[in-house]
Every structure is written in structure tokens, then in C-alpha cells.
Amino acid sequence: MYGSDGVNEDSERTAFRKTEKKYKLYYDNNKSSKKKKKPRPVDLSEVIDFKSVSESFTRNNDVHLPIGVSKLECQFARPVFSLDKCPGFYFIPEALSIEEQYRWIKESLVSFPEPPNRTNHNAVHGAIHDLFNAAKDRKVLVEEEKIILPGEEDAHTHKWEWATCDEPSGNTNTSKSISASVLLRKLRWSTLGLQFDWSKRSYNVSLPHNKIPDALCEVAKKMASPAMPVGEEFQPEAAIVNYFASGDMLGGHLDDMEADWSKPIVSMSLGCKAIFLLGGKSRNDEPLAMFLRSGDIVLMAGEARERFHGIPRIFTDTENAEIDCLEKHFSGEDDTCYLEYIKTSRININIRQVY
Ligand SMILES: O=C(O)CCC(=O)C(=O)O
Structure with missing residues (x-):
């Protein structure tokens, strides 16, 4: 027991x-x-x-x-x-x-x-390319939150992209990130x-x-x-x-x-x-x-x-x-x-x- x-x-x-x-x-x-x-x-x-x-x-x-x-x-x-x-x-x-x-x-x-093969990560992050190599290169998957302009309400507002650990996120507000090695483990x-x-x-x-x-x-x-x-x-x-x-x-x-x-x-x-x-x-x-x-x-x-x-x-x-x-x-x-x-x-x- x-x-x-x-x-x-x-x-x-x-x-x-x-x-x-x-x-x-x-x-x-x-x-x-x-x-x-x-x-x-x-x-x-x-x-x-x-x-x-x-x-x-x-x-x-x-x-x-x-x-x-x-x-x-x-x-x-x-x-x-x-x-x-x-x-x-x-x-x-x-x-x-x-x-x-x-x-x-x-x-x-x-x-x-x-992709197009699906994995358990699709539901949260969408299609992820190159996971193993990203883990090898210690990359991080970053969710970019786009600022929505009037008239763009229907546009896709969330997008996940690989970034190097020290790379500052582009011109948008980064809300979440997860390392490739954690994603590979999961x-x-x-x-x-x-x-x-x-x-x-x-x-x-x-x-x-x-x-x-x-x-x-x-x-x-x-x-x-x-x-x-x-x-x-x-x-x-x-x-x-x-x-x-x-x-x-x-x-x-x-x-x-x-x-x-x-x-x-x-x-x-x-x-x-x-x-x-x-x-x-x-x-x-x-x-x-x-x-x-x-x-x-x-x-x-x-x-x-x-x-x-x-x-x-x-x-x-x-x-x-x-x-x-x-x-x-x-x-x-x-x-x-x-x-x-x-x-x-x-x-x-x-x-x-x-x-
Ligand atoms: O991991 C195994 O050897 C069994 C896998 C299995 O039963 C399945 O995917 O249906």
C-alpha cells in the first residue's frame, strides 16, 4: 500500500x-x-x-x-x-x-x-520545428504577444518562436518562454x-x-x-x-x-x-x-x-x-x-x- x-x-x-x-x-x-x-x-x-x-x-x-x-x-x-x-x-x-x-x-x-507529424506539444505551442536541434543549441521557445491594432482583432495574436537564451525578444512584449531541453523532456x-x-x-x-x-x-x-x-x-x-x-x-x-x-x-x-x-x-x-x-x-x-x-x-x-x-x-x-x-x-x- x-x-x-x-x-x-x-x-x-x-x-x-x-x-x-x-x-x-x-x-x-x-x-x-x-x-x-x-x-x-x-x-x-x-x-x-x-x-x-x-x-x-x-x-x-x-x-x-x-x-x-x-x-x-x-x-x-x-x-x-x-x-x-x-x-x-x-x-x-x-x-x-x-x-x-x-x-x-x-x-x-x-x-x-x-510537422506535419503531430506531438503532445501541438495543443499548447502549435507545430514546433527542429525541437532536438533547438535543445542541442540550448534554445528557448518564446511566445510573442502581438499588440492588436484596431481592425486586426481577428489576426493570429500568439506565436511561438525559437530564440537563443541571450537574445532579446523583438519589438513585442514577451509573455512566456520555455527551454527546448524541457520541451524535449516533456x-x-x-x-x-x-x-x-x-x-x-x-x-x-x-x-x-x-x-x-x-x-x-x-x-x-x-x-x-x-x-x-x-x-x-x-x-x-x-x-x-x-x-x-x-x-x-x-x-x-x-x-x-x-x-x-x-x-x-x-x-x-x-x-x-x-x-x-x-x-x-x-x-x-x-x-x-x-x-x-x-x-x-x-x-x-x-x-x-x-x-x-x-x-x-x-x-x-x-x-x-x-x-x-x-x-x-x-x-x-x-x-x-x-x-x-x-x-x-x-x-x-x-x-x-x-x-
Ligand atoms: O511502449 C510499449 O511498449 C507499448 C506501447 C503501447 O501499448 C501503445 O502505444 O499502444
Whole structure:
């Protein structure tokens, strides 16, 4: 039990919510101590670890798969695992090479949040260009308040623009400013391809959009293949990029806005390790917990699309983030900003066929 939650509240929680709370990051409440606050220890013994499943499969060739886990018979270059009780769910550990992870982390930070792609910042600041480079250059987003002249009442009166920290604001009154690095830290999502309208929970095809980049489509098609109906090819039409910082979570939800659930959602993990919860069709079904590491791919198709799922926790400490190989790859002079970001963050790119 944490904070002010009482026994009754806990008994009223769904099984999914209870498990979320079990794994979520909490800090020990040690107000008197001046020491750095410490994360509350969590029992991770029930978390399925597909990396060790895969390693033991490769070593022993199938002898020691845990109960309920099967290896899919398919032509895929890496072992693909499924769960006997969750048809349509597939886990491909270490599916992306370090080079691929490096590439998609950079794209997720530089090009994916670029307009016309929308991000969580659109609602407040409108379309923001060049966020990552602005953060690198320590720029500040400044809201210019224009003085309204008679007859101009309908004119657009608020406009956000990048300025250098020491740059005096033009000839107008500056009312607000926010640093690019804070905006980058607060980036929660961006959408590629067909744009998703979160307020209506549907795709808004009238919003301007670019096609998903070809290279990302190619990866998604290849990764989707173990979960595709025979003879069909996955058609990537939309993607949501989720950005997680320490303490962030993604609550239990269903991805049910696409027309054809026989096609998988292709979900790529990048950066710090996380816990993924895979529940049932009701929030009252107890979810399974599993680790997601950088380079892992999860596919959810068919019946699995009806299962609640979410991310209660990411691990950003050096011991548990498990991004050593990735960190080594970000060794160039230009890589410092990416490295700083990814050391304490996780990115998820999930790619969907909408129609
Ligand atoms: O971050 C993840 O791995 C899961 C993302 C997800 O479930 C979603 O965006 O619907």
C-alpha cells in the first residue's frame, strides 16, 4: 500500500491496476534523510524474461522453454516466441541490431516529431520545428504577444518562436518562454503517417500527413511477417512513437481503432528496459509481466488485440537499464545529446495497418 491509498481502495482496484501498482516506480518516503531518494525495491521474480528464454533456447535447442512459452515454427531469422494462453501475441527478443536501434532512436528524436507529424506539444505551442536541434543549441521557445491594432482583432495574436537564451525578444512584449531541453523532456508522443486524434480516439484522415518513411515500412513489414495471415503483406499506415522518462508509465489500454485486427501492431522497444503487462479482455484478469529491452519486438494480432496492456515502469539506473551496448554505439562527437537522452529514456515505436 502506498501514499494515502487505503485497504478498501486496494480491494476495489482491478487486477490490472493492482499489478501496475506493484511494478510502478515509487520512492521510499525518507523525508528526514538528505541522501538521494531511493527507488522502492520491487520483486521481479514473476517477470518473464524472454532474453534468457532465447539464450537458453539457442544453447539447449528447445529443451528448457518455460511452461506456457512456445517457439514459433517459421522462417524468421531470429527465434519468435508465443504464449500458449495468448494466441496472436509474439515476442521477438533482440530483433533489431544495434545499428538499427541507433538509427531509430535518432529518427525518433529528430525527424519523427517534425510537422506535419503531430506531438503532445501541438495543443499548447502549435507545430514546433527542429525541437532536438533547438535543445542541442540550448534554445528557448518564446511566445510573442502581438499588440492588436484596431481592425486586426481577428489576426493570429500568439506565436511561438525559437530564440537563443541571450537574445532579446523583438519589438513585442514577451509573455512566456520555455527551454527546448524541457520541451524535449516533456515530449510524450508523436504520430507518423495517418494522424491519430487522441480527443476523439480515432484517425483523422483530413489532417495533413506524410507517408511513413520507406525504411521504417520495410522494417515493420519484415518484423510483422510471423504474425501475418498466410500470403499477405503488412501495410504500415500509421505509427505512434511513445517517449518515456523515469517514472513515466502507460496505463492499461486496448488498441482498438484499426479496422482489421487480424493484422498485427508491430511494437519496437528502444533505450532503457521496461516492464510490459499483458492482461486479458477484462481489466479484472490478472496480467502477465515481461521485460522489454532495446531491440525487442512485440507483435499483437487477432485475439491478442483484445487484451489490455501497458507499461508500468521503465528502469533508468545503470544496472537495470541494460543499454551498455547501445551506449557504446553512441560514441561519436555528435552523439552526446542522443546519449544523454537515451541513458534515462525509453522510446516505443508502434506501427499499425489502419484499414
Ligand atoms: O511502449 C510499449 O511498449 C507499448 C506501447 C503501447 O501499448 C501503445 O502505444 O499502444
